[in-house]
Amino acid sequence: MASNVLEADALHLAGVAIQMVGLSIFVFGFFPVKPTLPGHSGPESFQAPKCNSIQNETERDLHPHHLGSLYKELSGMPPAFDRLILMVIDGLPAELVLGKDGKPPSKALMEAMPYTQSLLANGMAIGYHAKAAPPTVTMPRLKVKDTVQVDQNVSRHLGHELNKDDWNFLILHYLGLDHVGHIGGRNSALMAPKLSEMDDVVKMIHMNGILNQKNDQGRTLLVVVSDHGMTESGNHGGSSYEETDSLALFIGLNNDISDYSSSTHNIIYQVDIAPTLALLFGVPIPKNNVGVLIADIFGYLADDQQLKALELNSWQLLRLLQAQMPGLSCRNYLCDGFSDDQESKITKCSGSMGKMFCCLYTNAALLQNSWMSKEFSRSKSREDYSSVVTAYYEFLRTASEWLSRSATDKPVSLLTLGIAAMLMSCLILLSLLFNMCKEVYIREKYLFDLESAMQTWYLDETFVLGVILILIVSMVSSSMVEEEQYIWHFVASTLNLLLLRKAIQCPPCGGAQGLHTLSKEQNKISCFRLSSIFVVLVSGRILRGWHQGGVNWTNLPDISKWLEQAGTDNIKSIQLVSCLLLMTLSLYVLFLLGSNKKFVLVIGFSFLMSGLLVLQHVTKHQDGMFVSSSYSTTTLVQIIYATLGASTFGTVVALPWLVPFSISEMCSNQDLYMSTSAPNEVQNKSLMAKLRDSLYIIGWTYISCWCILQLLLQQTINSMPILLLLVQIFASMLYFSYSALHHKPWVEVAAFYFLGMAGHFALGNSNSLATIDVAGAFIGISSHSTVLSGILMFMITYASPIFHTTPQNNAWLSLSGSTGVELHFVDSVHHHIAVNEEPSLCLERLFSQEINQQKDMLTKLCPVSWEMEYRN
Structure with a gap:
């Protein structure tokens, strides 16, 4: 057994090491270091790149005036x-x-x-x-x-x-x-x-x-x-x-x-x-520049001076080509010069890139040499001059384009090796994960009966796995990456449609089944489930039409453009309404649990104060799309930051100590904890139930504070999408709380993740750096700070993915593992639950296990009430 554990640990470390090595190789291949010419341009730039040329380093130490005179003398053209x-x-x-x-x-x-x-x-x-x-x-x-x-x-x-x-x-x-x-x-x-x-x-x-x-x-x-x-x-x-x-x-x-x-x-x-x-x-061209002379600019020069300028530009690019292509020599001209029988040999250029460059440059140099010889014989023509210019520009443009492309070319061998190493690492880690799941399955097989252990694959689970594979494949296409928002909107809406289909097909279970409620209560809970998923679909459709993201269709009409055309007054009205509704929903959901009324009141008061401060900021310091940068505005925003930070941090730190670790009043009425026969398992599960309630309050505090913060930082046009994202979160949490036994946890995580990514693009973001909103990165900052501005810009850009992280990690655990929110919600609507149902109610809050295990535990704790209940 110990050897198996050591072997698994060794494979785990090997997989991680291979993953890091593969990632490093891929990064080196994706960001290659191209060879460049060292140093700065000097007098050698005005000389042909001979094979045996020797630089005179003392010329670089000349006084600028003397160096300018030297440049003028070498170039043959005055500045x-x-x-x-x-x-x-x-x-x-x-x-x-x-x-x-x-x-x-x-x-x-x-x-x-x-x-x-x-x-x-x-x-x-x-x-x-x-x-x-x-x-x-x-x-x-x-x-x-x-x-x-x-x-x-x-x-x-x-x-x-x-x-x-x-x-x-x-x-x-x-x-x-x-x-x-x-x-x-x-x-x-x-x-x-x-x-x-x-x-x-x-x-x-x-x-x-x-x-x-x-x-x-x-x-x-x-x-x-x-x-x-x-x-x-x-x-x-x-x-x-x-x-x-x-x-x-x-x-x-x-x-x-x-x-x-x-x-x-x-x-x-x-x-x-x-x-x-x-x-x-009249200064040398920078060594590593890949540009070409602008022809129209040098129209004031004489013909021979214009050709000299083109020649200097060609020499500079030729040196850069030699650095990029060590085998490039062009020895026929650069080292040996022209011979008398070469002047008329203008050849058609073909072959490798090195031969192509040498041929193009040699042709231009030959034509220039021929034109210069005709100048002395006074037989030159305008056509000869134009042919020389055309030949030089053909070489310059070809070389410039190749050098520009080579600067971004990536070595395929390194990329392939890096990807192969990462795939090998993934296979190793997946094999370990498979073995772990196999061990868990074997362990559960003996704890539960075969029928409950053998889970059937449903359509929603198959769809989630299919989406993961589709996303992996789509990332290899740049066009798919540019328009990624359509994928997320589609998968989010499709998954919720599948959940709606499943809610219609499956009868209510979980909390409703544990309570043994009547058929009327079951129908009402089914109505809540269907309504929740319907709200998610409707709000998702509104978010889909709020912004036209991507690259190709950003000019198409959408809700945000329509509101901007309608005027800033309409946008401000929507912003105020969104803020009020967001505060109302946050307070309502917070008081819905009510595990500790006093502490909930404190958190609710902080929500209310932060929301009112944001409303004051919107009404007094925002003029349309512009935010005042006065001292009072900055101070007010800093107060909002402090209030939201204190609320979140205080809740995380203090709540686990302030929430009483005791059984609820319903269990106390049955003297559950007073029983000396109550096993330690009951007390432990009671602590877990209370801890889940605490996690729920912490998660909802984070979500609410995050939404209030985004109302402050996001563009004014995005206030309504922030509210709709919160509505989606709450509706999804309600749906999964009523359907805990119908969905696997990873399906719930995928549902929240899909909503988060769809919300990311619904806020106007894309995979282009052009859509990053930097306007809000300086709200509340009195002086320049790269760190603080970067943090705020990160919060603005990834508002929705971060927003949906909490439901994935703790809120859904609290809701699916404990039906406290469900029971409080049902109790607020249907407050006629019979007293003789309290033992099972208490049991449902304490345990989220299989029904058979609950029966065994209940007969030990509340035998009288259990018998009375089942006799009825």
Whole structure:
């Protein structure tokens, strides 16, 4: 026996160890470390990547002025600008400034930025839709709600700073527009005023007279960029067009642009900005950048200088390719140079990727060499120049796309090995679990008769196991992950329909059968069961239509959009009604048990006080979708936090000591505990019954406090879903309390879990980082705290799964193991229970075992009452 235990422990440890090793291998494969070029770019960037090139490290130690002169000499092209103003407007979609699909932005948006639009219309600026690489998420994802002061702090000294000559690089980072999006979405009422504010900054810089003017300060370039776009709801983090559509606006180039369309309907990649700016200012391109020069920006240069810029960009990408592909040498040109008979050999590129890159680069270099030789003979043509540019861009785009893809490529061998190790671990642990269940079954086989031990598989149990397998398979598809909410809504509603079918087919048992009630009482209890599951289905359907989640169909109408269009007054009314109903339901269910009236009154008073404080916060400090950030608001929220925390912590700590460990009054009337013949088993089960009552109060206190907290933190539109989630919890608990003998515990756990996941998506969440609500993460925080804000954001995002954890772990145990709530509920409706039924009532509260075991125990404890009852 001892050897079997040791063997099982060894297998358990081995399974866990293999699981951790497999997970580590999978993580290393999923987040691979790609080879990069070390250090920073230097003078070697202006030289061809020869095989035997040797870097001169002393050149890096030169004074910046001498280093700039060296760069100018090596590059062969003078810097176009001396100073750069980089204006970053966080979260600004290019669509709001440049339009979309060949169409200009809406009239309201154009009127919000009149000066910027005039620059684009007059050819004094050129704008690009700069596609950002996903994920479009900025860490640590914690943002403040202020939209005014955060930008005023950037602009208040701007006029004074522009007149100084002690800088050559000025960065202006405006966060207000991103905050506006997170709070109210793209169509927020604050969006147009914020765009107008940004337009005023552009006007200030341009009218300052430092752009397009040669003076002692040198020429200055203004570049207006954004790091990402935003969805209709104002969030970002995914790879949709709205989230990756960022802005790149160049002001001060003096390029000849004929029309508005040429200035606005251009598409580039965000990584293309770095090499473009580097060559505009005569500095080396960053070593590990994968961008390509923006062709239109260098229109002011002569043809030979434009080709030189493309050549420098090609050298930089070629070095990066050599780091990624050690076998890449291109020896025909890089090491040996051109021979006279190679100049006319332009070949068709094919074969491996390494050969493809060498071929494309060699063709471009050959065409450039041929064009340069024709320049001396004055026989060059415009077609020859265009062919050279086309060849260079073919190489640059091919190399850039391959390097971008390789940065996210994952080694399949490591992923496969990690998954195989984790599957092996799962098989080991499942075999141990199977053996444990087998031992339990054999043990129970001798304790119970064969008919009660052999459980029949019902449709709901088969469905739950099938859902688990379906979920595992669905996780391999990205499309299924993006639209996962449909799976959870379907399985939650389907399982509850199966439970409804089972409730109709099966007669009431458990508490009703233990009480030996009349047929009329059984029918009423059946009605309660059917009503409970019906309430779960109806509330689930409302939650399903509250938010359109996922990625593909978020634009479809739903209840939340309809309420937002109806106005903030309607939303506030629903919020107030939801808060009042939630408080009423919480207090009603709490007083339903009534094990200790005094302590229940204390908890109920804390519920009431917290709810009233939330109502005060809603009425006085919330204006539509915006929450005041004043000192009084923060203090009030902190009081709510303290009250809810004290209520939950105090209940968990104090309740097990304050609830009297005694038999109920019904058992006391029969002198059950006064009997000297009462076995210790009775007393132990009495303690367990009281402990279950305590767990019920603790669980419901946690649930109620959690709901009140979510009314404070969640978006105002989510107040009604919070109430519906609480209604689902209570209805499910009632249903399972009446059907304890009809369902296995793991089916009940699965039912609560399905409701929790469906509720998670019903609150507007999805598997995209773009739907994370960060607006509530700073409610009640007087100063920035990454830890506190992160905790609040975690609570907001995973409100429903955490909310449904308590019923899974202790509330359903209390209800299915002890019918105290059921009896109190029945007693409140049917208070005519006969006195001679008290012994069986007491027995039902004390024991939740099989009926045969209860009879044996009852004949020992209350033989007289038992005989009287069964004689009747």
